[in-house]
Amino acid sequence: MRVLIADDHDLLRDTLVMFLESEGGMSTCAANSLPAAQERMETDGPFDLILLDYNMPGMDGLQGLFDTMAMNGGQRVALISGQASREVAEQALDAGAAGFVPKTLPAKSMINAVRFMAMGEQYAPIDFMTAVEDTPCPLTSTLSPREIEMLRGLSEGKANKEIALDLNIAEPTVKLHMKSLYRKMKVSNRTQAALVARDKGLF
Numbered sequence: 001m002r003v004l005i006a007d008d009h010d011l012l013r014d015t016l017v018m019f020l021e022s023e024g025g026m027s028t029c030a031a032n033s034l035p036a037a038q039e040r041m042e043t044d045g046p047f048d049l050i051l052l053d054y055n056m057p058g059m060d061g062l063q064g065l066f067d068t069m070a071m072n073g074g075q076r077v078a079l080i081s082g083q084a085s086r087e088v089a090e091q092a093l094d095a096g097a098a099g100f101v102p103k104t105l106p107a108k109s110m111i112n113a114v115r116f117m118a119m120g121e122q123y124a125p126i127d128f129m130t131a132v133e134d135t136p137c138p139l140t141s142t143l144s145p146r147e148i149e150m151l152r153g154l155s156e157g158k159a160n161k162e163i164a165l166d167l168n169i170a171e172p173t174v175k176l177h178m179k180s181l182y183r184k185m186k187v188s189n190r191t192q193a194a195l196v197a198r199d200k201g202l203f
Contacts, residue, residue, distance in 0.1 A: 001118050004029045006037035007053035019107050034058030049118040054081035082199035099123030103195050147181045154190045155197045
């Protein structure tokens with residue numbers, strides 16, 4: 001099973017490659033933009049599944065997905081995103097995309113989703129597709145000033161100890177703020193929080 005992962009965020013792309021490579025029977029290729037992904041398709045294809053980040057360079061919204069799906073007589077292509085709305089996901093699925101995968105999906109669930117799509121099925125998480133959408137509001141409006149400082153620190157790749165030193169507070173206090181931050185952002189770890197912050201253009 002061969003998978004091409006295209007995302008301009010090195011951390012997510014490398015982590016996903018690592019997770020998939022650890023699974024038996026999967027091999028991966030990676031790219032950091034749509035043009036690079038399409039070049040890999042031409043030189044290293046065929047792939048059982050192609051994952052495209054909705055916000056990476058060259059995508060131009062859903063047009064990049066549609067163009068990639070049409071290449072070489074038809075490709076199985078899915079979107080991954082930490083920001084795209086349910087409407088975008090529905091449009092992608094209606095157009096025949098292999099699936100839509102939120103970046104906040106737990107690692108094991110993401111691996112299962114990739115395997116599912118590579119086998120020819122269409123995937124989208126039920127809870128994401130059926131959730132009642134709230135009135136849009138900036139993420140920062142739900143976070144306290146201290147939680148925003150936490151988010152900035154982890155977005156810069158700092159450990160809790162470094163954040164504590166920067167802010168002159170105790171490390172256990174940082175951990176408490178982090179728990180509150182994850183809960184409000186609806187993520188489970190610092191990598192997911194950093195990805196959401198990056199996708200929303202906060203830092």
